[in-house]
Amino acid sequence: MRPGARQQAAIEILSTLESQRRPAADAVKDWMLSHRFAGSKDRAEIGDLVFGALRWKQSSAFRMGADTPRAWVWGALRWGFGWSAEQIEQSCYGDPHAPTPPTEAERTALADATLEGAPAWVRGDYPEWLDSSFERAFGAARGDEGAALAAPAPLDLRANTLKTSREKLIAALSESPKLKEAPLAAPRAPDGVRIPWAQGRTFPWASEQAFLKGWFEVQDEGSQLTALLSGAAPGMQVADVCAGGGGKTLALAALMENKGQIFAHDVDGRRLAPLRERAERAGVRNLQIRAPARTRDVLEDLRGRMDMVFVDAPCTGSGTWRRNPDSKWRLRPNALAKRREEQQEALRLAAPLVKPGGRLVYVTCSVLPEENEDAVAAFLASYDSFAPVGLGTVIAPMYPRGLAAQMTPLLTGCDGFFIAALERRG
Numbered sequence: 001m002r003p004g005a006r007q008q009a010a011i012e013i014l015s016t017l018e019s020q021r022r023p024a025a026d027a028v029k030d031w032m033l034s035h036r037f038a039g040s041k042d043r044a045e046i047g048d049l050v051f052g053a054l055r056w057k058q059s060s061a062f063r064m065g066a067d068t069p070r071a072w073v074w075g076a077l078r079w080g081f082g083w084s085a086e087q088i089e090q091s092c093y094g095d096p097h098a099p100t101p102p103t104e105a106e107r108t109a110l111a112d113a114t115l116e117g118a119p120a121w122v123r124g125d126y127p128e129w130l131d132s133s134f135e136r137a138f139g140a141a142r143g144d145e146g147a148a149l150a151a152p153a154p155l156d157l158r159a160n161t162l163k164t165s166r167e168k169l170i171a172a173l174s175e176s177p178k179l180k181e182a183p184l185a186a187p188r189a190p191d192g193v194r195i196p197w198a199q200g201r202t203f204p205w206a207s208e209q210a211f212l213k214g215w216f217e218v219q220d221e222g223s224q225l226t227a228l229l230s231g232a233a234p235g236m237q238v239a240d241v242c243a244g245g246g247g248k249t250l251a252l253a254a255l256m257e258n259k260g261q262i263f264a265h266d267v268d269g270r271r272l273a274p275l276r277e278r279a280e281r282a283g284v285r286n287l288q289i290r291a292p293a294r295t296r297d298v299l300e301d302l303r304g305r306m307d308m309v310f311v312d313a314p315c316t317g318s319g320t321w322r323r324n325p326d327s328k329w330r331l332r333p334n335a336l337a338k339r340r341e342e343q344q345e346a347l348r349l350a351a352p353l354v355k356p357g358g359r360l361v362y363v364t365c366s367v368l369p370e371e372n373e374d375a376v377a378a379f380l381a382s383y384d385s386f387a388p389v390g391l392g393t394v395i396a397p398m399y400p401r402g403l404a405a406q407m408t409p410l411l412t413g414c415d416g417f418f419i420a421a422l423e424r425r426g
Contacts, residue, residue: 001037001038001039001042001097002091002095002097002098003091003098004091004092004093004095004097004098004099005095005097005098006042006045006046006049007049007073007074007077007091007092007098007099008097008098008099009031009035009038009042009046009049010046010049010050010053010069010073011069011070011073011099012031013027013028013031013046013050014050014053014054014069014072014073015069016031017326018069021330023326023327023330024050024051024054024325024326025326027050028046028047028050031046032046044201044202048081049073049076049077051325051326052073052076052077052080052081052152053069053072053073053075053076054072054325054326054329055076055080055125055150055151055152055325056072056075056076056079056080056125056150057072057075057125057329058121058122058124058125058126059075059079059115059118059122059123059125060072060074060075060076060078060079061075062115062118062122063075063078063079063109063113063114063115064106064109064110064113065105065109065113066106070099071106074088074102074106074110078110085107085110085111088102088110089101089102089107089110119131120134120135120142120143120146121134121143121146123143123144123146123147124142124143124144124145124146124147124149124150125146125147125149125150126146126149126150126321126328127328127329127331129333130318130331130368133368133369133370134146134367136369137367137368137369137399137406138367138399138408141410144410145367145408145409145410147410148408148409148410149318149319149321149322149367149408149409149416150321150322150325151322151409152197152322153197153220153322153323153409153415154194154195154196154197155194155195155197155203155205155218156186156189156192156193156194156195156218156219156220156221156224156414157169157183157192157193157194157195157205157216157217157218157219158189158191158192158193158216158217158218158219158224158251158254159191159192159193159215159216160191160214160215160216160217160250160254160282160283161191161254161257162214162253162254162257162258162282162283162284163213163214163215163282163283164210164215164216166185166190166191166192166193168215169183169193169210169215169216170183170184170185170193172209172210172215173193173195173208173210176208178203178204178207178208179195179203180198180201180203181195181196181198181201183195184196186221186224187221187413188221188225188395188412188413188414189221189224189225189228190228191224191254192221192224193216194221205218212281213281214281214282214283217247217250217251217278217282219247219248219251220320220323220414220415221412221413221414221415222319222365222407222412222414222415222416222417223247223248223251223365223414223415223417224251225395225407225412225414225417225419226248226312226361226363226417226419227248227251227252227255228255228392228393228395229361229391229392229393229395229405229419229421230252230308230310230361230363230392230419230421231308231359231361231391231392231393231421232252232255232256232308232310233255233256234256234257234259234260235256235259235260236256236260236261236307236308237260237261237302237305237306237307237308238252238256238260238261238262238263238306238307238308238309238310239262239263239265239299239302239306239308239309239310239350239353240252240262240263240264240265240309240310240312241265241266241299241309241310241311241346241349241350241353242265242266242267242310242311242312242313242314242346243264243265243266243271243272243275243312244266244271244272244312245271245272245273245274245275245278246264246272246274246275246278246279248310248312248363249262249264249275249279249287250278250279250282250284252310253279253282253284253286253287254282254284256286258283258284258285258286259286260286260307261286261287261288262286262287262288263287263288263289263290263299263302263306264287264288264289264290265289265290265291265292265298265299266291266292267292267345267346267349268292269291269292272289272291275287275289276289299349299353302353303352303353304352304353304354304355304356305353305355306353306354306355306358307355307358307359308354308358308359308360308361309350309351309353309354309358309359309360309361310361310363311346311347311350311360311361311362311363312363312364313342313343313346313347313362313363313364313371313375314339314342314343314346315339315343315364315365315366315368315371316331316335316336316339316366316368316371317365317366318331318365318366318367318368318371318416319364319365319366319367319407319408319415319416319417319418320365320415320416321416322409322415323415336368336370336371339371340370340371340374340375343364343371343375344375344378344379347360347362347375347379347383351379351383351386351424354386354424355424356424356425356426357423357424357425357426358423358424359389359421359422359423359424360386360421360422360423360424361419361420361421361422362375362376362379362418362419362420362421362422363417363418363419364417364418365415365416365417366416366418367406367408367416367418371418372401372404372406372418372420373401373402373404373418373420376388376404376420376422379422380422385424385425386422386423386424386425387422387423387425388402388403388404388420388421388422388423389403389421389422389423390403390421391403391404391405391419391421392421395412397411397412398411398412399411401418401420402420403420403421404418404419404420404421405418405419405420406418407419
């Protein structure tokens with residue numbers, strides 16, 4: 001496929017999303033299944049165009065003077081991927097499958113448009129209804145923070161120290177013919193490895209021998225840092241009560257060096273399904289999986305015994321918009337309210353498990369204060385036996401939230417994670 005045909009394909013996919021509120025990845029997959037002539041490079045670049053258009057939807061519409069899939073795609077090419085106005089126009093000629101060439105107004109916009117005078121939510125490419133939340137979180141920097149959340153993310157890996165070291169993992173991956181960009185040590189997480197983002201390129205990490213041997217897991221650096229900041233250490237009794245697929249569970253187990261015990265639970269037992277296989281591959285031996293039961297409390301015997309309870313709370317995922325740019329446009333106020341209820345339910349489940357002198361660690365992949373400091377304040381208002389304490393390790397820079405901390409792509413180069421530690425007093 002020529003570049004113009006790929007643009008038209010992206011426009012068609014985005015047009016279907018206008019009438020169907022569903023994940024963009026599903027729409028891209030459906031288009032690929034019905035257009036099997038598209039090669040692997042075509043599929044990768046069309047996917048990048050669709051997600052790029054969603055990343056920069058607001059700012060592209062402002063610059064182009066039109067809120068349409070065509071404007072979003074060309075805006076992504078022009079101001080996201082660095083094409084010139086001339087390149088975009090020329091890609092529309094000589095290809096019957098390309099979009100019609102730019103109009104005079106579109107040609108002028110592609111050549112000269114700026115974001116001068118644009119409000120923060122346009123400069124930051126986030127929903128207008130969230131502007132008050134972003135202002136609370138970031139003040140005058142909210143446009144810049146939103147723009148960083150709209151940019152493509154690198155692929156981060158966590159070297160599994162139960163089996164290897166970061167240096168050995170980097171050396172092994174550097175030999176892979178599938179990897180086009182050299183792997184780098186992540187800037188802050190001591191076991192993190194970063195593979196830079198490149199347009200139209202994907203790394204099939206699941207087929208790597210290093211992965212099959214359990215040498216690494218895919219995990220954003222911010223997620224790795226929350227495990228490190230939790231203070232997990234060898235010999236502890238730890239409960240991860242929102243374990244899901246177990247990414248942070250495995251990171252905690254590695255920090256514990258297979259000493260002590262970690263209990264993994266989730267109110268939706270289906271989410272725990274991948275964890276046993278992942279733990280076996282990683283060489284984790286101190287894990288107990290506690291799936292929910294219909295007639296009994298599977299955490300009853302843990303009450304008052306845990307040195308640490310880790311709550312990776314359900315949230316809107318606003319801190320991961322770099323990886324899921326379509327999710328920000330599908331988010332609604334009622335979904336935020338629902339996540340806040342679920343967060344308090346998770347904290348109520350976790351609190352009785354903490355022993356006197358132990359700690360409850362609250363984490364979200366969100367940048368919204370309603371899900372972060374507000375959630376902690378609401379919990380503390382009902383549980384006066386808990387009090388905020390400093391985090392185990394200080395990793396700067398972060399936004400301070402009292403004794404808690406907020407990571408963001410702009411400040412820390414990783415996804416937006418919030419973390420707070422609360423100690424149970426005797």
